[in-house]
Amino acid sequence: MTFYFEQPAKPSAELLTFPPIRLGRALFPIADLIYIEAQVSYSQFYWLDDQSFQLGRSLKYHHDKLPSFWFIRIHRNYVVNRRFVERLESRDDGYWAHLSTDLTLPIARRRWHDVCEQMMGEGPVSTRALRAIFYAPQK
Numbered sequence: 001m002t003f004y005f006e007q008p009a010k011p012s013a014e015l016l017t018f019p020p021i022r023l024g025r026a027l028f029p030i031a032d033l034i035y036i037e038a039q040v041s042y043s044q045f046y047w048l049d050d051q052s053f054q055l056g057r058s059l060k061y062h063h064d065k066l067p068s069f070w071f072i073r074i075h076r077n078y079v080v081n082r083r084f085v086e087r088l089e090s091r092d093d094g095y096w097a098h099l100s101t102d103l104t105l106p107i108a109r110r111r112w113h114d115v116c117e118q119m120m121g122e123g124p125v126s127t128r129a130l131r132a133i134f135y136a137p138q139k
Contacts, residue, residue: 018030018031018066018067018113021033021045021055021135022054024078025056028045028047028051030066030067030070031083032047032048032049033046033047033048033066033071033081034046034048034080034081034084034099034101034103035078035079035080035081035084035099035103036057036059036062036071036078036079037059037077037078038076038077038078039054040054041057041058042054042055042056042057043055043056043057043058043059043062045062045084045098048081048101049094050097059073059076059077059078061078062079063079066079069082069084070082071116072085072115072119073109073112074097074105074106074107074108074111074115075105075108076108078105078106080097080099080105082118082119084099084100084101085097085098085099085100085119086098086099088098088107088116088119090112094106094107094109095107095108095109095115096114097115107135113133
């Protein structure tokens with residue numbers, strides 16, 4: 001089962017006005033933050049311009065500081081910016097988030113329905129409704 005999402009070409013006003021992340025003298029706008037990966041007691045940030053850096057503290061700490069509508073916890077090791085999610089896929093080997101940057105990140109089984117609901121908008125969505133709206137036959 002695959003769910004496709006159209007993403008806006010430009011970031012929303014909320015993302016553009018959210019305070020950027022400061023690292024030394026450099027400012028990094030969160031609109032360009034693709035995803036964050038947990039690495040032991042650090043978090044690795046990955047940006048649109050192929051830059052990445054590590055910050056101390058847990059993934060949960062950083063996720064709680066970001067706008068919850070735009071940043072989704074898809075796995076215990078990953079938080080992703082929904083602006084870059086092109087499709088979600090359910091396969092025999094697990095659940096996957098395909099990003100517009102040609103990256104594929106795993107989605108935890110227990111988070112699959114929550115991730116689908118967050119990508120679809122507000123309110124609980126049944127698997128049947130998701131299939132009816134976004135089901136795309138495998139080629």
